[in-house]
Amino acid sequence: MKSLRHLAVALASIVSLAASVSAEDTRPNIIWLMGEDMGPELSCYGHPAIHTPHIDALAEQGTRFTQAFGTASSCTPNRNAMMTGLYQTRVDLQDQRRTGITLPHPMRPITHILQEAGYYTAIGCGYSQKTDLNFSVDNLFDGRDWSGRAEGQPFFAQITLYESHRLTDGWKKITETATRPVDRDAVEFPPYFPDHPVVREDWARYLESIQYIDNSVGEIMQRLEDEGIADNTIVIFIGDNGQCHLRGKCWLYDAGLRVPFIAQDPTGNFASGAVNDDLVSTIDISATILELAGIAVPDYFDGRSLIADDYTPRQTIFSARDLVDEVMDRIRSVRTDRYKYIRNYTPENGYLDCRYVQQNRPMYPVIQELHKQGKLNAAQSVFLAETKPLEELYDLQNDPYELNNLADSAAHASIKESLSKQLNTWLEDTGDKGLEQMRRIEKLSRGxxxxxxxxxxxxxxxxxxxxxxxxxxxxxxxxxxxxxxxxxxxxxxxxxxxxxxxxxxxxxxxxxxxxxxxxxxxxxxxxxxxxxxxxxxxxxxxxxxxxxxxxxxxxxxxxxxxxxxxxxxxxxxxxxxxxxxxxxxxxxxxxxxxxxxxxxxxxxxxxxxxxxxxxxxxxxxxxxxxxxxxxxxxxxxxxxxxxxxxxxxxxxxxxxxxxxxxxx
CATH class of the missing domain: 3.40.50.1110 (SGNH hydrolase)
Structure with missing residues (x-):
């Protein structure tokens, strides 16, 4: 049942639609900052060797979410989900990449909902204008900078900060121009990577790319101050998927799904200096943005507003992997705060079949060579497996890097059964289009x-x-x-x-x-x-x-x-x-x-x-x-x-x- 607050929100939306934008419109501006391919490797999240003062300031002045996870582990499907508030598998937006899809009525991107409510929508604002969506719509954004809005009109801006995306030069230029180089000896990385100079260098460059993004965040925040609109502008910072390292992006392990999520709100919806440990899905950002703008969240949304009067924390996070470039690899997962269950529908595909995983990754040939020399331990060799298990189960409390598969453990059989049933229910409830497509193709290929x-x-x-x-x-x-x-x-x-x-x-x-x-x-x-x-x-x-x-x-x-x-x-x-x-x-x-x-x-x-x-x-x-x-x-x-x-x-x-x- 809708709360009285939601009723008031709906009435306010109707009034705003009926009237032209006036100079007295005091609704907040909203900026959605999206870091490319980055996990929570930030100093405010406790990661060593990195210096991110501007993002840290957002966290000090806002709420930092520690358990935010994507519905997918690559940019296109996760961005599709965030922009629509829907699981990408519900509306056939699960592949990376397959363009030209039309959203079924009444589903639409949140920018259209914001526009109808009187918001000016901008993309890029001097930074990357990347959208990377599978669906096609007209007038996704009104312009390329919030300066194009009418006087007194509130704006919504989506800004992608691209530099943490793995670049063809391996972040060489970023490293060469770094004003505060990362100490290679001080970096810490997951235990499934061998301690090798090339690994340390690659990880350090990744951190330097995040420091570059941090500088951009500082520039944007300074612009808000210079224009005198900082006190009425909400800033949300989130990653579009996890880190772009082996066993990260493209996979449903935490390294590929966990993202930073910080909401700074001078209007008071998010507490200053707060830390929130609830399970949060990246699709929750769309519902939250609409509520921050005073707009009723559509009933069809899968995403939940984090500031709703009836907000209750999620007990589970669901994620999916499908087509990535030339390789179709159907994977589904469900996660609680303690356990994660992964189901591999194509276990015959190894971890290195996708060329994207091999591109511009200096770690990859080093790991291969060390493996040939017999210098890798079991954890460091796991990503070289030519096949995957049909099922995976991890105790995240005792095994945060997801290395000890408990799927065949008798002691954990009831946990696996429970998570498997929850995953099946989600697949049925969302009408998973990726799995439907897989079954159709399998049926036809037999002919x-x-x-x-x-x-x-x-x-x-x-x-x-x-x-x-x-x-x-x-x-x-x-x-x-x-x-x-x-x-x-x-x-x-x-x-x-x-x-x-x-x-x-x-x-x-x-x-x-x-x-x-x-x-x-x-x-x-x-x-x-x-x-x-x-x-x-x-x-x-x-x-x-x-x-x-x-x-x-x-x-x-x-x-x-x-x-x-x-x-x-x-x-x-x-x-x-x-x-x-x-x-x-x-x-x-x-x-x-x-x-x-x-x-x-x-x-x-x-x-x-x-x-x-x-x-x-x-x-x-x-x-x-x-x-x-x-x-x-x-x-x-x-x-x-x-x-x-x-x-x-x-x-x-x-x-x-x-x-x-x-x-x-």
């Missing part, structure tokens, strides 16, 4: 088809274009009565058939695209008949993509004759550069679909073979209907008659088709 993640990727950018740069994309749905929309008694319902459902789904996902899905089917036709008119009725449309669906009627032809018709159509389409999706048959309740000897099952198998042989796409409708049969004991509720699906049955086909359009 030997083209890769659904890339086969139609050339059309992704076309779908995103707007007039006048866009062009028409044509999809021909060739086949018999099913894609045409026949139901029962000769009644045709094309709007219930999968071609129309696909067109509607694409239109909703890509509102600026011109997409024509044209059914070219004829009721009662088989693959031989369809191949005879393929050039005249299908290729003449100059389609970009063609779907072929004939197996239901091919049972009367036999496998050999049906194959001839299918191959004729496939080869003709490929010669014209048309992408081809082959559909296995939809169900027939009169067939023995569970029998490998049933003709319908055999024709479905032949379509899978054809997809593999020709390297084209496979839409396995038959398997979906078979799954439904096995789960429910019948397919009759999703059929209009024995061999014609109703709208619900066509929806199953659409779900399979969506695999080939990653944006859906």
């Amino acid at each position: 030997g088809a083209a890769d659904p993640a890339s086969y139609l990727s050339e059309f992704q950018k076309e779908f995103e274009k707007r007039w006048p740069k866009n062009r028409r994309i044509t999809i021909a749905a060739h086949g018999h009565s099913v894609p045409t929309g026949y139901t029962t008694g000769g009644v045709v319902k094309p709007h219930d058939a999968y071609p129309h459902l696909l067109e509607a789904a694409l239109a909703e996902r890509y509102p600026h695209a011109v997409i024509n899905v044209i059914p070219t089917g004829i009721g009662g036709e088989n693959a031989i008949n369809g191949s005879f008119r393929f050039e005249k009725d299908v290729l003449s449309l100059k389609p970009d993509i063609v779907t072929i669906d004939y197996s239901l009627n091919d049972r009367h032809l036999g496998l050999r004759n049906a194959r001839e018709g299918w191959e004729r159509m496939i080869e003709a389409a490929l010669q014209q550069g048309v992408k081809v999706l082959l559909l296995t048959p939809t169900g027939d309740w009169k067939a023995d679909m569970t029998s490998p000897d049933d003709p319908l099952t055999q024709h479905a198998a032949q379509v899978r073979e054809l997809a593999e042989e020709h390297g084209v796409g496979l839409v396995d409708s038959y398997q979906s209907f078979l799954d439904h049969l096995e789960e429910h004991g019948t397919i009759k509720p999703i059929m209009a008659q024995s061999n014609h699906p109703n709208r619900q049955g066509h929806q199953l086909v659409l779900d399979e088709l969506k695999n080939w359009f990653p944006g859906l």
Whole structure:
């Protein structure tokens, strides 16, 4: 139930929307400072050898959170989550990187919510303008500096401080210009790194990059003083993910997830000089910013306001790892204040498979060489493993560097079971899109088809274009009565058939695209008949993509004759550069679909073979209907008659088709 405070906030927001910004607007300015790839290696967090007086001053004048963790361990997915207040896996924003995704209504970036409430939004303000988001929206920010606001208008500014991102020169220039060099002999680093001069040098340069950022923080704070707005400007400092070292960024260990989080608020929402040990997720920053601005937090948010009247600390932190550049590595984790459970869905991937992990890391070749020489201990060798365990469990109180895996410990079995169940609940509640994608691809790869993640990727950018740069994309749905929309008694319902459902789904996902899905089917036709008119009725449309669906009627032809018709159509389409999706048959309740000897099952198998042989796409409708049969004991509720699906049955086909359009 919303508090009275939230009611007042909502009413204030309505008033601010109805009136123009006035000089009397006393709402606070808000600056979100984001340090790149940095953990809490700051002097205010007790880290030795580093000197960060300006960030320390923020902590002295504000609240320092000691247990802040990302929902992801790399910048793109974690920034997606922070900017939307949503777990990135809930809205298909989990990959690093995959652009052009549209946020589902009513979800939107917090900058749009702030703009509607009368805030001027700025990006960069003389520093990095990095956003690194997978989704596309118009007018994400109003301008590049808060000086562009109207007189008296409150502003929100997001500023990325980029220098702690691992640079191609290994921070050499930063080191050369450092006014206060870090003492290499005084640095302390995790025990899974060997004590070697190169390791000490790399760690020291990392700390010097943070000192460079600290100077930038000082410049920004001085500007606020110079402009006379420091007393009404809230400053939040946070890392976009953990440290960019081996076993840090890209991994779900604390080194990759833990970030500094400091909130300095002269208006009094955060206590001065306070230390907060609650578990905090980085997605909480968005809800907190909205509440600081006097704006009601949307009900759909996963993030929690840290200053809400009904605030309660989190008991768990959930995080995810998915695509990073060229390597897909699905990992999920849940953490309490004492234990962390990690589940590796692709344990066959080692820790060094991703090229990103190897780039510009002077430690890496040194560790490899020391390993060859037998000079590494077990902890220092862990990152060189060629595979990962399926499950990991760590007692963070006694093992803060996560080196002793307790997943197989009988004494910790109940703890592992409890955390595993909590993780499963989170995955189900959020509808994890990354795991959904993984299961779809695994299912399709078993059929030997083209890769659904890339086969139609050339059309992704076309779908995103707007007039006048866009062009028409044509999809021909060739086949018999099913894609045409026949139901029962000769009644045709094309709007219930999968071609129309696909067109509607694409239109909703890509509102600026011109997409024509044209059914070219004829009721009662088989693959031989369809191949005879393929050039005249299908290729003449100059389609970009063609779907072929004939197996239901091919049972009367036999496998050999049906194959001839299918191959004729496939080869003709490929010669014209048309992408081809082959559909296995939809169900027939009169067939023995569970029998490998049933003709319908055999024709479905032949379509899978054809997809593999020709390297084209496979839409396995038959398997979906078979799954439904096995789960429910019948397919009759999703059929209009024995061999014609109703709208619900066509929806199953659409779900399979969506695999080939990653944006859906």
